[in-house]
Amino acid sequence: MNANMYVFMMRFFRFIRKFVPYGIRKSNFIQKSWSLLRPKLSETNKDKQTHLRYFEVHLTDHCNLNCKACSHFCPVADDNFLDVESFRRDCIRLAELTNGNILVIRLMGGEPLLHPQVTVFFDIARKYFPHTKIAVVSNGILLPKQPDTFWQSCKKNRIEVHISNYPIKIDRETITQKAATFDVVLVDIENTNKEWKKYFVLDIHGQGDCQKSFDNCAQANNCTNLREGKIYVCPTVAYISFFNKYFEQNLETTEQDYLDIYKVKNQQEIFDFLCKPMPFCRYCNVENQESLEWGVSKREISEWT
Numbered sequence: 001m002n003a004n005m006y007v008f009m010m011r012f013f014r015f016i017r018k019f020v021p022y023g024i025r026k027s028n029f030i031q032k033s034w035s036l037l038r039p040k041l042s043e044t045n046k047d048k049q050t051h052l053r054y055f056e057v058h059l060t061d062h063c064n065l066n067c068k069a070c071s072h073f074c075p076v077a078d079d080n081f082l083d084v085e086s087f088r089r090d091c092i093r094l095a096e097l098t099n100g101n102i103l104v105i106r107l108m109g110g111e112p113l114l115h116p117q118v119t120v121f122f123d124i125a126r127k128y129f130p131h132t133k134i135a136v137v138s139n140g141i142l143l144p145k146q147p148d149t150f151w152q153s154c155k156k157n158r159i160e161v162h163i164s165n166y167p168i169k170i171d172r173e174t175i176t177q178k179a180a181t182f183d184v185v186l187v188d189i190e191n192t193n194k195e196w197k198k199y200f201v202l203d204i205h206g207q208g209d210c211q212k213s214f215d216n217c218a219q220a221n222n223c224t225n226l227r228e229g230k231i232y233v234c235p236t237v238a239y240i241s242f243f244n245k246y247f248e249q250n251l252e253t254t255e256q257d258y259l260d261i262y263k264v265k266n267q268q269e270i271f272d273f274l275c276k277p278m279p280f281c282r283y284c285n286v287e288n289q290e291s292l293e294w295g296v297s298k299r300e301i302s303e304w305t
């Protein structure tokens, strides 16, 4: 997609947000359309990329739900709140590298609504990425309790509220009513209610084939993470330190497993990094995927291995 096409798409989705009735927007229409714009970045298409398509960022590392086998290792993370100034610095740098053209940014966790300054992140993200689709991704538990100022900030900053759909009871009526009252786009992220898909199994001995794991990995450069000035191809490598610390393991990350946004000269270097495997991929036994029923984590290593 070239730059003109990018601007056209941004305007098109803004038009939809403004004129398409709330009920239709809520039906995942925009969500599905956007997913079509996110083909996996590869060695063959990287030179045609004109902009970074996506990144997500943890506003908190901890979560109030603690799902079994969480792919971000949140059940075994320490409580941690993203520093506002660190996020501002990183946004300024990424906006500089990308000219502010990033398709989608998702503010998540952990559970982002645990962060007492959650709306400050909305202001910052919108300031530096005026045309980007920005969403806050929550498990929904705390949404009904959000004050009006939260919804006003979503409206003002054009932040969509995405709910990860777990088999738990949340007050959807209040959430839907609030979103409609404040004209905020609400999206239920489709997820199975019966099963919790385990994306991969870790091979703690790191005997895997990096290229094979990467090629078969659904997360690879589809779930790019930004964390403290560094870009990671996936949440696995970005948050493996939580796993290592809690279970006293040493799944090693090196400087080849992330990209320092303050050291790269242009966004092409980001594309070059994202499109190929890194040494850490040897720890992912991607071919050995499992599905398990959703449940609360018991913080046992077997959930991830």
Ligand code: SF4
Residues within 6 Å of the ligand: 063, 064, 065, 066, 067, 070, 071, 072, 074, 075, 109, 110, 111, 139, 164
């Ligand atoms: S709600 Fe999401 S972030 Fe929280 S533990 Fe479950 S999968 Fe992880």
Ligand code: SF4
Residues within 6 Å of the ligand: 200, 213, 214, 217, 218, 219, 220, 221, 233, 234, 235, 236, 237, 277, 278, 280, 281, 282, 283, 284, 286
């Ligand atoms: S480390 Fe590599 S194989 Fe493992 S989840 Fe990340 S991109 Fe996929």
